Amino acid sequence: MRSALDFGNFRRSSVGFDRLFEMLENSNFGGENYPPFDLIKVDDNRYRIEVAVAGFGKDDIELTSQQNQLLVRGQKPDDDGSNYVHRGIANRSFERRFALADHIQVRGADLKDGMLAIELVREIPEAMKPRKIEIGGSSPKHDQIEAKANKQAEDA
Known part of the structure; x- marks a missing residue:
């Protein structure tokens, strides 16, 4: 059964809400009470x-x-x-x-x-x-992260 509501425009501009639109389209608004x-x-x-x-x-x-x-x-x-x-x-x-x-x-x-x-x-x-993700201090942590990853790769 197709409802009178058309969510086509919303579907094109949204990500991850497919199930929500399907539920709204398949709802029986005027149905059994x-x-x-x-x-x-x-x-x-x-x-x-x-x-x-x-x-x-x-x-x-x-x-x-x-x-x-x-x-x-x-x-x-x-x-x-x-x-x-x-x-x-x-x-x-x-x-x-x-x-x-x-x-x-x-x-x-x-x-x-x-x-x-x-x-x-x-x-x-x-x-x-x-x-909550803590943001590091003034020293560049990304360099330390890369160094750890390289060391682990060398050890393996």
């Missing part, structure tokens, strides 16, 4: 998704986290043996997908009072965290 959810930023590295799943129990809901995507799926048995005169509470199955940014991990989930709370944490690996 069931079940409703809230996205809460707890702090800089913690988030919580709250999904309204009234009528669903723990055994009726399945959570799957795989490769930058969280899938929340709910399915209830069709017939519970009750003789309804009117059925106004939604009992339909659902599937809700959430795209997760890099390094976002699902820590756990809890179901209470018809609200499914999913805890998310951003864990950036140490190698990916910003680090």
